[in-house]
Amino acid sequence: MTQTTTLPPTSARLSSSTSPSSSTGPSVLSTLGLFTVLLGAALPIIDFFIVNVALPTIDHELAAGPALLELVVAGYGLSYAVLLVLGGRLGDMFGRRRLFLWGMAAFGLTSLACGLAPDAWTLVGARVTQGAASALMLPQVLATIQASTAGPRRAKAMGLYGAMAGLAMVAGQILGGLLVAADLAGTGWRSIFLVNVPVVIVGLLLAARSVPETRSEKPAPVDVPGTLLLALSLLTLLAPLTEGRASLWPLWTWLSLAAFPFVALAFFLVERRADRAGRTPLVPPSLFAVESLRRGLPPIVPFSISFGGFMFVIAVALQQGLGMGAVAAGLALVPMAVAFFGASLAGPKLIGRYGGRIAVAGALIQAGGLVLLILAVRRDWPELGFAGLLPGLLIAGLGQGLQLPVLFRIVLSEVPADRAGVGSGVMVTAQQSSLALGVATLGTLFLALTPALGMGDALAVTLLVQLGVVALTGLLNLRLPRTVS
Structure with missing residues (x-):
């Protein structure tokens, strides 16, 4: 197995001659460095959800209409999902700290473009490029944690990443509601994007000082055919599902869905051929020989489908069905955020005692919460x-x-350090694609049922379908290892 080269930040390299600890062994991710990469990871996750409560305001000001509003959400999610694995590979090649800095800077600039967009189409274009910037930044976070931590410190860092990811999903809609209602300096919905700019500036300053540089010692070249086929696979699936309802299901949506299984099969065959020939494909099929990834990745898909769909549906139901304002709709989710964060912090201790069984218990508890909501x-x-x-x-x-x-911890627990970038890219791609798929499927179901059933009954039916998805997650969780290193 190849080793991962880990380089300290510039300031640490300059002082290596006087610091024995910095001249031996790989750099360790400091507490400040961990905070910084987690801050960088939170930004793209928050921005996937932050627009949900702002969509009515955006529609009113920009006269966007349903189809363009779907693209404001879907354009970000599509470019983000399509480029995540490539972003992980580029980090392995050119250095994860470097790509993290580039991605964060690009995220700040594209956030500014979103906040200043004069019309709906400009906003859609800015959101697409913002998603691409996120795809450069986010895979470097997990890869950096994998390459510059070990043992209990890695377990703690992964637990904090999982807690941050879940909290950011809920906090995005809470923060969006507060910012829209606050109407800072008359910016209205634009503040949900403009607020990223000062956060990015602080993040760049902290990253330059505290995040160690890591890269694969023998980086593989970019797999161009694999990259194009993966992008085409995700586009043929997600684009028609996200745009179909708003555009009344034109012919292209059905042709795209029909093409998806063939494109996905072509992607698999091309990647398998490259893997068997000794080349390094974008998503090596041999990576799935890693037992932790093979068992831990499948439950992430239905979990994320149910989460993404629920957050979109509940935002619409609370605002349009119950007449709540943006702030009230966001604050209604605070109990979920607090409970999620508390459970996440307890996770590392619980997983050490119960292993993957704690995730099975979590699915049962989540199902109980959904039953209470339906009632x-x-x-x-x-x-x-x-x-x-x-x-x-x-x-x-x-x-x-x-x-x-x-x-999250189980999936990456056995991935070799030299494959940390591609491993984290595959995991986050699965999560992000599934979040977008959840918005497309559960969101479409809810909006399609509303005219005939009314919003209350449509919400109850959608929650019942989500309950089935949670049950599938629980069944897949049964395959998780009983002990986790």
Whole structure:
């Protein structure tokens, strides 16, 4: 197995002659460095969800219409998902710290472009490029953690990453509601993007000082055919599902969906041929020989489908169905965020004692929370308020928090350090694609049922479907290892 070269930041290299600890062995990710990379990872996750509560305001100001509003969400998610594995490979080649800095700087610039967009199409274009910047930045976070930590410190860092990821998903909609309502300096919805700029500046300053440079000692060249086929596979699946309902399912959507299995098969065959020939494909099929990845990756797909769909549907239901404002709709999710974060912090200790079984328990708890939400919707709609939502959201958040950090840790626990970039890229691609798929499928189901059933019954049916997806997650969690290193 090749070794990963780990280089300290510039300031550390300059002082290596006077610091014995910096001249021997790989650099260790400091507490400040870990905070910095987690900050960088939170930004793209928050920005996937932050627009949900701002869509009505964007529509009103830019006269976007349903199709373009879908693209504001989907354009970001598509470019983000399509380029994640490539971003991980580039980090292995050119240095993960370098790509993290480039990605963060690009994220700040594209956020500024989103905040200043004069019309809906400009906003869509800026969101697509913002997603591409996210794909450069995010894979470097997990790869850096894998390459510059070990043992209990790595376990703690992975637990914090999982806690941050889940919290960021919920906090995105809470923060979006607060910023839209605050109307900072008359910026309205634009503040949800402009707020990223000062955060990025701080992040760049911290990263330059505290994040160690790591890269693969024998980086593989970019797999151009694999990259193009993966991009085409994701586009043929996600583009028609996200745009189909808003554009009344034109012919291209059905042709695209029909092409998806053939393109996906071509991607697999090309990657397998390259792997067997001794080359390094974009997603090496041999990577799935790693047992932790093979067992831990499948549950992430249904978990993320249910999470992404739920967050989109609940934002629409609370604002349009119950008449809540952006702030109230965001604050209604605070119990879920608090429960998720608390469960995530307990995760490292629990996984050490119970292994993958803790994720099975988490799925059962999440299912219980969804049942409570369904009963509350059936009983109280359209008078459902914060008190009625509280028990279901609290318990669902607790169950989610017992799953996601555990799954992240298991997936990457046995991936070799020299494949940290591609391993993290594959995992985050699966998660991100599934989040977008959840918005497309559960969101489309909810919006399609609403005219015939009314929003309350449509929400109850959608939550029942989500309950089935959670049950699938729980079944897949049964395959997780009983002990986790």
